Every structure is written in structure tokens, then in C-alpha cells.
Amino acid sequence: MRISHQIKKLAFAITAWIIAMSIFVFFRYAQTDALPHWATSTTDLKTLAFYVGIIFGCLHWISNLVVDFSVFSRLPYICSLFIKGLLLLIGALCIASLFEFMELWHIHNHMATLWKISTTHVINSHSFQLLLIYLIFIRFSLAFIEQTMLLIGCKELINIGLGKYHKPRYEQRLFVYLDMTDSTAHAESLGDYRFSCLIQDCFKLLADPVSQSRGEIYRYMGDAVFIHWPVKNGVMNQRCLKLYYDFNQILSWHGTEFRQRYGFVPQFKAAVHCGQVVTAVVGVQKQEISFFSDVLNTLARLQDQCSLLSQQLLVSAAVAMRFDSQQQDFDLKDLGQIKLKGKQHSMQVYGVNKIK
Numbered sequence: 503m504r505i506s507h508q509i510k511k512l513a514f515a516i517t518a519w520i521i522a523m524s525i526f527v528f529f530r531y532a533q534t535d536a537l538p539h540w541a542t543s544t545t546d547l548k549t550l551a552f553y554v555g556i557i558f559g560c561l562h563w564i565s566n567l568v569v570d571f572s573v574f575s576r577l578p579y580i581c582s583l584f585i586k587g588l589l590l591l592i593g594a595l596c597i598a599s600l601f602e603f604m605e606l607w608h609i610h611n612h613m614a615t616l617w618k619i620s621t622t623h624v625i626n627s628h629s630f631q632l633l634l635i636y637l638i639f640i641r642f643s644l645a646f647i648e649q650t651m652l653l654i655g656c657k658e659l660i661n662i663g664l665g666k667y668h669k670p671r672y673e674q675r676l677f678v679y680l681d682m683t684d685s686t687a688h689a690e691s692l693g694d695y696r697f698s699c700l701i702q703d704c705f706k707l708l709a710d711p712v713s714q715s716r717g718e719i720y721r722y723m724g725d726a727v728f729i730h731w732p733v734k735n736g737v738m739n740q741r742c743l744k745l746y747y748d749f750n751q752i753l754s755w756h757g758t759e760f761r762q763r764y765g766f767v768p769q770f771k772a773a774v775h776c777g778q779v780v781t782a783v784v785g786v787q788k789q790e791i792s793f794f795s796d797v798l799n800t801l802a803r804l805q806d807q808c809s810l811l812s813q814q815l816l817v818s819a820a821v822a823m824r825f826d827s828q829q830q831d832f833d834l835k836d837l838g839q840i841k842l843k844g845k846q847h848s849m850q851v852y853g854v855n856k857i858k
Contacts, residue, residue, distance in 0.1 A: 506713075506714075507709075507710065507713045507714075508563075508567070511563055511566070512559070512560070512563045515559040515560070515562040515563040515566075515644075516555065516556055516559030516560065516563075517559070518559065518562075518640075518644055519554075519555040519556070519558040519559035519562060519640070520551070520552055520555030520556065520559065521555070522555065522558075522636075522640045523551040523552075523554045523555040523558065524548070524551040524552070524555065526551070526633070526636050527547050527548070527550065527551040528551075530632075531544075531547060557593060558590065558593060558637075561589050561590055561593045562586075562590065562641075562644065564589065565585070565586035565587075565588075565589040565590065566586060566648075568585075568589075569582045569585055569586055583641075583642075583645055586641070586645075587638070587641055590637055590641055591634075591637075594633060594634060594637055657718055658718070658790070658791050661791060667781050667782050667783045667791050668782075668783050669782075670780050670781065670782035670794075671780070671781055671782070672778055672779070672780055672781075673732070673778070673779055673780075673781050674732065674733040674734075674776065674777070674778055674779075675730050675731070675732060675733060675736075675776065675777070675778075675779045675781075675793060675795075675797070676730065676731050676732070676733045676735075676736030676737065676742055676774070676775075676776035676821060677720070677728055677729065677730045677774070677775055677776065677797065677798065677801050678717070678728070678729045678730075678736075678742050678745060678746065678772055678773070678774050679726065679727075679728055679772060679773050679774075679775075679801045679802060679804075679805045680708075680726060680727050680729065680746070680749070680770050680771075680772045681725065681726040681770060681771055681772070681805055682701075682704070682725040682726070682768055682769070682770055683768075683769045683770060683771050684769075685724075685725040688700070688764075688766070688768070689725075691765075692764060696764065699763075700760075700763075700764050700768065701724070701725055703756075703760070703763075704725075704753070704768055704770075705722065705727065707749070707752045707753060707756065708727065708749055710748075710752065711744075711745045711748040711749045711752065712729055712745065714745075714748065715731075715741040715742070715744060715745040715748075716731070716735060716741065717729045717730065717731050717736070717741070717742075717745060718730055718731070720793065728798070728801075729745065730793070733776050733824065736776065736821075737776075737821065737824040737825055737826075740825055740826075740831055740832060742774050742821070743774070743815070743817070743831070743832050743854055744831070746770075746772045746815050746854075747856050749770065750769070750770065753767060753768060753769070753770075754767065769814075770814075771805065771808040771809070771813075771814050771815070772805065772808075772814070772815050772816075773801055773802075773804040773805035773807075773808065773815070773816045773817075773818075774801075774815070774816070774817045774818065774821050775797055775800055775801040775804055775817075775818040775820060775821060776797065776818070776820050776821050776824070777795060777796075777797040777800075777820060778795065778797070779793040779794060779795035779797055779798075780793070780794040780795060781793055781794075782794065799844075800818070800842065800845065800849070803842040803843050803844060803845060804816055804818060804840075804842060804849075804851065806842075806843065807840060807842070807851065811837060811840075811851075811853065813837075813853040813854075814854075815853070815854040816837075816851055816852070816853060816854070817834065817851070817852045817853075817854055818849060818850070818851060818852075819849065819850035819851070819852065822834055822850075822852045830857060831856065831857060832854050832855065832856055832857060833854070833855045833856075833857055834852040834853070834854060835852060835853040835854075835855065836850070836852055837851045837852060837853050838850070838851070839851075
């Protein structure tokens with residue numbers, strides 16, 4: 503769980519809830535010139551919306567954190583959403599009680615004011631019921647957005663929304679193709695259900711290296727996954743190579759858990775290649791951004807050579823020549839010209855070893 507990734511999620515939640523509460527406060531008091539007893543001007547209302555938005559944003563983030571990194575993560579999505587909503591309900595009750603107390607603040611005996619406030623009184627109040635309906639709407643809306651971002655990808659969702667790729671366009675892209683070693687044997691020994699759980703656990707751990715390297719998941723294919731960058735971003739600081747070794751390091755750190763659950767620690771082999779692709783949105787009922795190019799076919803063929811060449815990570819010359827010569831994190835071993843299956847011409851291939 504990268505701190506930077508969680509900070510982004512927290513920032514998104516707080517921003518969304520500040521906007522939501524600002525809208526609620528605006529429409530709640532827009533129809534009347536009368537302000538609550540505790541407010542001296544509209545600035546007080548704006549300040550309230552700001553701080554309440556921060557509180558709900560933090561509760562939203564905490565509820566996601568608690569559910570996503572606990573046994574609740576394997577529950578049906580609607581159940582996990584219900585659990586997340588309970589935290590917001592508690593927060594809503596506390597804030598509604600605060601509102602009620604501030605409304606009665608003009609009473610001189612403040613202790614008597616506290617005794618007048620009860621949970622039943624707050625729940626039965628029109629203001630709380632209105633707030634609760636609004637909170638449910640916002641929570642489900644944000645859950646829908648978050649789930650859509652998980653299924654499609656944040657950048658991909660934005661690009662589809664902006665119509666960036668509705669007309670095909672040429673781009674230079676770098677791809678990493680990760681594939682589990684001995685996956686057929688593992689699937690046979692574990693069975694379909696346990697093997698699918700293994701894939702879930704592995705790719706859950708892949709999320710942090712991908713986020714850290716600023717890559718994007720293109721497509722999952724069983725026990726394999728395609729990750730991509732614009733070429734310039736992928737070769738910068740050798741991110742495409744660091745992603746592979748960071749992922750393997752995380753798998754090693756969780757080795758005890760994997761051995762207890764599955765009897766072994768999964769390993770992955772990978773290939774890296776880049777080139778020109780045509781990027782376009784395809785589909786009507788289910789849209790996605792797809793890449794069309796021989797680059798992907800070549801990448802798959804290159805990855806097939808890992809076992810034959812006794813290498814865990816192979817890099818094409820097209821990628822190797824773009825690395826900064828001053829970078830000394832990895833040793834690139836020239837394996838010569840390799841003839842790939844189904845290809846007319848051979849290509850220069852490099853093995854990769856991390857310099858300790």
C-alpha cells in the first residue's frame with residue numbers, strides 16, 4: 503500500500519465531499535434570507551461546508567481503507583458498500599447533533615440544550631432526513647465513480663469522456679508483458695477456484711508497483727497482464743524495469759503468506775518492447791481503449807523466449823537504446839539476434855540483471 507497512492511485517494515475523497523457539502527449548504531439555505539442562529543454571515547456557512555466536507559472525506563477514505571484491506575474485501579460489493587456507509591451514518595449523526603446544538607445555542611442554559619438533544623430527536627428531524635438522503639446519493643455516486651475507475655482505469659475513463667481516442671491516432675507506447683511462470687502446472691495442482699484466488703492476490707500486489715512507476719494496466723489475460731506507458735515515461739529512470747523487480751520483491755515479502763495458502767511463492771517472467779501503435783476507442787455497449795500494432799504480437803513472442811533463453815526479463819533493442827546511459831541500476835546483457843516465432847526478421851534482444 504503506497505502512501506502516495508493513498509494520499510491521492512484521500513485528496514479525491516476530501517475534494518469530492520467538500521464540493522458535495524458546499525452544494526448541499528447552498529441549496530439548503532438558498533431559498534431563504536434567514537440564516538441559522540449560529541451563523542453571522544454566509545461566510546460561516548461556507549466555512550461549515552468546508553470543514554464538514556473534510557470530515558466526510560476522511561470518513562469516506564477510512565471506510566474504504568478498512569474494507570479494502572480486511573476480510574470484508576472478499577464480500578459482495580453491495581455488502582462492502584453497506585459497511586462503508588455505516589461509518590458515514592455515524593458521522594452524519596454526530597454532525598447532525600452538532601447542527602442541532604448550534605441551532606439551540608441561543609438558549610442561555612447550554613447544559614439544558616445538551617439534554618434536549620437525543621438520537622431519536624435528531625433522526626426524526628427534517629434536516630437530518632434531508633441530509634441522510636443526500637449522503638446516500640453522494641455515497642453511491644462516488645462508489646460508482648470509484649468502481650468505474652477501477653474497472654476502466656482513471657486515465658482511460660477521462661480519455662473516453664473527453665473523446666480523445668474516438669478517432670484513431672498514432673502514438674509511441676512502451677509495453678511490459680508479465681506472465682506467471684509454470685502457470686499451467688499451478689492451475690492443475692490448485693484447481694480453478696484456488697488458482698483464481700492466487701491470481702487475485704498476485705495482481706492486488708501489482709497495483710502499487712504500477713502506480714509507483716506511473717504505468718497503466720492495459721489488459722488482464724488470465725495469469726498475464728499488459729502494462730503500458732508513453733515511451734518517454736516508460737524509459738525514464740528505467741521505470742519499466744524497476745516495476746518488474748519491485749513486483750518480485752513484494753511477492754517475496756509476502757512469501758510466507760503464499761506458502762501457507764498455496765504451497766509456493768509465485769514467480770513471473772516478463773518482456774519489454776516499444777513502438778508505434780494506433781490507439782482507438784472500440785465497442786458500443788462496453789467501450790475500451792485498444793491498441794492496434796504488431797508491437798503487441800512481437801512482445802508476446804519475445805516473452806515466449808524467456809524460458810528458452812533462461813531469462814526472467816527480456817528487453818528489445820528498441821527499448822534498450824532509449825535508456826539513459828548514465829543509469830547504472832541494471833545490467834543489460836546482449837543475447838544477440840533472436841528469431842521470433844512467426845516473424846520474418848530477427849531482433850536484437852537483451853537480458854536484464856539488477857545490479858545490487
